[in-house]
Amino acid sequence: MTREHQHTDGTATAASGPRRRTVLLTGLAGAGAGVVTGAGAAVARERATPAPDLRLERARASARPFRGEHQAGILEAPPPYAAFVALDLHAGADRDAVRRLLTVWTDDIERLTAGRGPLTDLEPELAAVPASLTVTVGVGPRVVGLAGAERPSWLAPLPAFPQIDKLLAEWSGGDLLLQICAESPTTVSHAQRRLTAGVADLAAVRWVQRGFREPFEGPGVPMRNLLGQVDGTVQPDVTGLDADLLWVGDDGPAWLRGGSSVVVRRIGMRLDAWDRVDRLSRENAIGRRLDTGAPVTGGRVDTPADLEATDELGFHVVDDAAHLRRAHAAAPHERFLRRPYSYDDGTGPETHVGLVFVAYQADPVRQFVPVQRRLAEMDLLNLWTVPVGSAVFAVLPGARSGEVLGQAMFA
Amino acid sequence: MHQTISATRRVALTTVLAAVALGAGGCGTDTTDTSASGGSGTPSSAALVLDDGWVKSVDAPRMGAPSPAGGMSMPMSAMFGTLRNPTRSDITVTGGSSPVAGTVQLHETVKTASGAMQMQEKKGGFVVPAGGTFVLQPGGNHVMLMELTAALTNGSTVPVTLTTSAGPVTFTVPVRAFSGGNETYNPSPSSS
Ligand code: HEM
Ligand SMILES: [Cu+2]
Numbered sequence: 001m002t003r004e005h006q007h008t009d010g011t012a013t014a015a016s017g018p019r020r021r022t023v024l025l026t027g028l029a030g031a032g033a034g035v036v037t038g039a040g041a042a043v044a045r046e047r048a049t050p051a052p053d054l055r056l057e058r059a060r061a062s063a064r065p066f067r068g069e070h071q072a073g074i075l076e077a078p079p080p081y082a083a084f085v086a087l088d089l090h091a092g093a094d095r096d097a098v099r100r101l102l103t104v105w106t107d108d109i110e111r112l113t114a115g116r117g118p119l120t121d122l123e124p125e126l127a128a129v130p131a132s133l134t135v136t137v138g139v140g141p142r143v144v145g146l147a148g149a150e151r152p153s154w155l156a157p158l159p160a161f162p163q164i165d166k167l168l169a170e171w172s173g174g175d176l177l178l179q180i181c182a183e184s185p186t187t188v189s190h191a192q193r194r195l196t197a198g199v200a201d202l203a204a205v206r207w208v209q210r211g212f213r214e215p216f217e218g219p220g221v222p223m224r225n226l227l228g229q230v231d232g233t234v235q236p237d238v239t240g241l242d243a244d245l246l247w248v249g250d251d252g253p254a255w256l257r258g259g260s261s262v263v264v265r266r267i268g269m270r271l272d273a274w275d276r277v278d279r280l281s282r283e284n285a286i287g288r289r290l291d292t293g294a295p296v297t298g299g300r301v302d303t304p305a306d307l308e309a310t311d312e313l314g315f316h317v318v319d320d321a322a323h324l325r326r327a328h329a330a331a332p333h334e335r336f337l338r339r340p341y342s343y344d345d346g347t348g349p350e351t352h353v354g355l356v357f358v359a360y361q362a363d364p365v366r367q368f369v370p371v372q373r374r375l376a377e378m379d380l381l382n383l384w385t386v387p388v389g390s391a392v393f394a395v396l397p398g399a400r401s402g403e404v405l406g407q408a409m410f411a
Numbered sequence: 412m413h414q415t416i417s418a419t420r421r422v423a424l425t426t427v428l429a430a431v432a433l434g435a436g437g438c439g440t441d442t443t444d445t446s447a448s449g450g451s452g453t454p455s456s457a458a459l460v461l462d463d464g465w466v467k468s469v470d471a472p473r474m475g476a477p478s479p480a481g482g483m484s485m486p487m488s489a490m491f492g493t494l495r496n497p498t499r500s501d502i503t504v505t506g507g508s509s510p511v512a513g514t515v516q517l518h519e520t521v522k523t524a525s526g527a528m529q530m531q532e533k534k535g536g537f538v539v540p541a542g543g544t545f546v547l548q549p550g551g552n553h554v555m556l557m558e559l560t561a562a563l564t565n566g567s568t569v570p571v572t573l574t575t576s577a578g579p580v581t582f583t584v585p586v587r588a589f590s591g592g593n594e595t596y597n598p599s600p601s602s603s
Contacts, residue, residue: 100566104587119465120589122549201470201565201588 062183063130066113068398069258070247071405073134074337074360075239078223079183080215082341083192084264084356086174086391087203089142098146099410101176101202102137106405108198109135112191121194131184133191137405138177138262138393147409150253154261154365155394161376164387171266171389174206179262179358183215207389209266211341211356222293222301226269226342226353227384229286230293233301234328236335238360245335248362248397255408258397261364263336266343266389268354274384285380287324295324323381326374334370336361354385364392458577459502459539464492464547466569467589471562488563489518489592490554490571490584491547496539498577504537504545506574513558515571520550520594530555530594549592 064072089097108118113133117124144151157173178195182188188210196205213223225231236242248256274282283289287296287305295305297317305324309317318325329335337360346352361367375382396406467488496502507515519533528550537552539545547553554571556563563569565588572581 096564100564103566103585107585118587119463119585120587122591197590198588199565201468 059129059131059184060115062132063114064132064134066110066399067401067403069400070260070398071134071136071396072113072398073136073179073181074246074260074339074395076132076134077217078213078339078341079132079134079181080213080217081183081185081188082179082181082211082213082356083188084209084211084341084358085178085180085192085196086206086208086264087176087178087196087199088206089146089175089203090201093146093202095146095148095410097202098143098406099404101199102406103404104198105135105137105178105195106399106403108195109137109405112194118194118198120198123190126186126190127194129184129187131182131187133180133182133187135191135195136177136179136181136262136395138179138395139406139409140173140175140177140391140393142175144394144409147406149255149409152248152253152256152261152363152394154363155392158263158364158369158372158390158392161372161387163376164382164385165376165390166386166388167390168388171207171209173391174393176203177262177264177391177393185212209264209341209343209356209389210345211343213341223340225340225355226271226344227274227282228290229282229288230290230301231340231355232338233288233293235337238337242335245333245362245367246337246360252362255406255411256394256397260360260362260395262393262395263357263359263361263364263368264389264391264393265357265387266354267357268352268386268388270384270386271351271353277384284319285323285383287318287322319380321378321380323375323379326379327371330370330374333367336364336367336371354388360395458496458498459504459573459575459580460495460497461582461584462493462495462544464490464582464584465587465589466490466556466563466571466584467592468565468586469559469563471564486559487596488512488556488559489549490556490582491549491592492584494537494539494545494547496541496543496545498541500541501576502539502541503535503576504539504573505576506536507554507572508574509556509569509571511559511561511563511569512556513560516555516557517552518555518596519552523597528594529597531597549589550594553592555596 064076066072089101111118112127113130113135115128115130117127121127141151141155144155178192180188180191180195182191192208214221217223222230223232236245238246246260248259248261250257252259277285279290283296288294289296293301294303295318297306297309305318305328307316307318307325307328311317316325339358339360341356341358342353343356344351344353359368397408399405399407469486469488494504504517506517509515517533517536518530520528520530523529530553533552537545537547545552554573556569556571563586565586567586568583569586570581571584572579
């Protein structure tokens with residue numbers, strides 16, 4: 001995989017390897033478990049405006065590999081544009097239909113990510129700029145059942161969180177998931193259209209959640225959610241020590257080894273209420289500063305928060321109900337890779353903004369649910385956030401050379 | 412840029428005469444396609460290759476469905492892609508056959524007097540020039556599969572054999588859903 005970096009002298013050099021955000025690898029700062037917290041590999045992308053004649057070349061060179069042990073679109077730093085598309089198989093779909101759908105998608109995704117149109121594409125020009133396109137495929141319990149494969153115990157809707165949930169069917173569930181991410185919204189839109197239209201005889205779109213992140217994300221320009229907070233700082237070291245937290249291993253169904261799970265929660269933000277809150281209270285709600293994203297206990301964005309620190313009155317500096325404290329892993333396994341996107345889908349006077357919260361982990365019930373349960377019980381952020389959608393999918397392992405996505409389900 | 416390509420991106424091609432079994436998996440480039448000898452019997456001379464070939468799917472319910480005219484509609488489909496001739500002599504495709512179709516014809520698409528696009532049999536067949544290509548596409552030249560005997564399901568494959576001046580060549584072609592390619596068929600073109 002190659003990415004071009006433009007230098008001031010006008011020459012382009014290639015840098016390899018997926019770019020990573022500036023991340024703080026999760027530890028257990030306050031839980032007494034003594035896990036080391038360190039600064040993550042912070043090779044964030046440089047962004048300079050290339051000379052016009054290099055744009056096309058650079059754009060064409062922006063293809064990410066499709067084949068491998070894992071699907072693309074998980075480990076890479078999320079590019080700025082995404083669409084999450086859930087589909088339902090038509091009534092009467094059988095094993096063969098599932099297999100054929102995955103055959104079509106495998107071929108289409110391989111072509112699209114390489115900058116070529118799918119076989120039936122009469123507008124392959126719209127695919128010519130791969131723009132770091134990744135398409136990640138997830139399956140729900142119905143697909144696994146139809147294929148005749150062992151259903152992982154966690155592949156089911158999350159338990160209800162009655163304190164906070166205002167879930168709507170139109171944003172929840174689904175038989176199949178496409179996570180489509182790219183550096184160009186045109187690329188995302190075209191891939192979404194071709195991938196859904198290409199299997200319209202097999203599955204119908206159930207919901208679509210479009211999201212965006214900061215296109216200029218990089219050193220000094222962090223991902224900020226629409227509450228203005230630096231988001232995605234504390235992450236497990238999923239390319240290193242914590243890889244087992246991400247990928248299904250030997251304890252999972254054989255067909256899912258090298259795969260994962262993804263939780264997609266649509267969380268609305270009550271911006272009218274948020275607008276009334278002063279900056280200090282906003283920072284208190286998270287436990288981090290708005291400007292730098294550093295913990296309110298001091299340091300830089302990648303400094304671990306001191307959850308024990310108290311002020312002169314003896315109160316915790318990080319509020320007892322702050323999102324950071326409540327979300328922080330209470331045990332080493334309570335961690336997952338967050339890959340969120342903002343949404344702003346308002347079409348009139350009402351605001352419809354929020355976060356497409358996306359979390360990858362080997363086992364959502366074991367890793368994710370305890371954290372979500374804690375947040376549902378108490379989290380200052382709940383005053384301004386409302387979950388309106390929720391879905392869980394098994395993320396297929398990668399397709400190696402010659403393989404069809406999910407083919408091990410049919411073994 | 413070099414890219415690996417999938418098995419379905421290349422269309423496996425075998426000759427009926429030589430019955431050469433060819434692997435479709437593994438990696439390759441755009442230019443190394445599976446191919447086989449033509450009718451000449453010299454295994455080293457590759458005949459015709461189909462790049463990015465596909466056949467339009469036809470659902471089961473449409474098979475034998477009553478047509479608006481009252482009779483039974485004639486289920487049809489078509490094969491598209493790029494025929495490539497890596498040999499040093501022109502190859503003429505003169506016809507074809509498929510186990511899923513009663514009739515296979517070579518079609519061109521023409522504009523009628525009323526301005527509508529209509530397809531009709533291409534007299535003289537398709538000439539794929541030596542070292543060149545011949546494009547089969549919706550709204551253009553294509554291989555018509557007529558009197559289908561079975562549904563062509565999205566994501567499956569069908570064998571299609573072309574009769575050529577270099578002998579018969581058989582392709583295993585992926586089937587894909589496609590909503591275009593609905594030109595009407597004129598069995599007795601007035602223009603020829
Ligand atoms: C709209 C909803 C949400 C917003 C705006 C939000 C925002 C944030 C922010 C600003 C941070 C601090 C920076 C960082 O480490 O990324 C954070 C941390 C975190 N959030 Fe959220 N979050 C939301 C929902 C959730 C949900 C639903 C979960 C999981 C159930 C979650 C889990 C976490 C975790 C695990 C951390 C890191 C905690 C630590 O420091 O160890 N968040 N979130
Ligand atoms: Cu025709």
